[in-house]
Amino acid sequence: MLLCDRMVARFVNADGSLAWSSHMLSTALEAISFAVRGAPEPLLRAFWELLRDRHLDTLAFNFCHAIGIEVLSRRRVDTGWDLSWMLTSTLPCQVCLRYWTIALRPEIGSDELDAETRNILGASGFTSA
Numbered sequence: 649m650l651l652c653d654r655m656v657a658r659f660v661n662a663d664g665s666l667a668w669s670s671h672m673l674s675t676a677l678e679a680i681s682f683a684v685r686g687a688p689e690p691l692l693r694a695f696w697e698l699l700r701d702r703h704l705d706t707l708a709f710n711f712c713h714a715i716g717i718e719v720l721s722r723r724r725v726d727t728g729w730d731l732s733w734m735l736t737s738t739l740p741c742q743v744c745l746r747y748w749t750i751a752l753r754p755e756i757g758s759d760e761l762d763a764e765t766r767n768i769l770g771a772s773g774f775t776s777a
Contacts, residue, residue, distance in 0.1 A: 652680060652694035659711075660698070666711045673718040687726035692719065692749065696734070696742055704740035704772040712741065716748025729753050735761065743768045 655676045661667050680688035695715055702708050731753045734746040747765050750757050769775065 649690045652690045656694040656698050666707055668714055674722055677718055677723055687728045699741035699745055702741045704744055708741050709744055709774055712744040712748050719749050720751055732756060740768050740772050
């Protein structure tokens with residue numbers, strides 16, 4: 649979705665670093681939710697793609713955490729979340745985003761997925777709760 653790509657581009661500074669605020673995230677989530685008339689999963693997918701080739705550093709970890717907080721606090725009630733597409737990646741930044749958003753569909757999680765997440769985040773110097 650072109651709209652999602654344009655929105656996500658606004659979260660990247662000219663130097664390539666990530667920049668956000670809770671207001672920016674909530675506005676983007678609301679706009680996409682309105683556009684698709686449901687769960688703003690296309691925006692989550694666009695963030696997923698943005699994180700594909702990024703190094704998992706503190707900035708990226710905090711960005712994923714901020715997305716998770718906004719999605720879980722504002723869009724948890726939305727039905728129609730799929731998120732099964734998140735189960736296929738072991739790229740550190742994507743695993744981090746999955747870690748913070750999987751609670752939208754806790755039934756797709758597993759002990760194996762939790763262990764994999766702990767290992768990947770731990771290898772990057774982060775711990776999962």
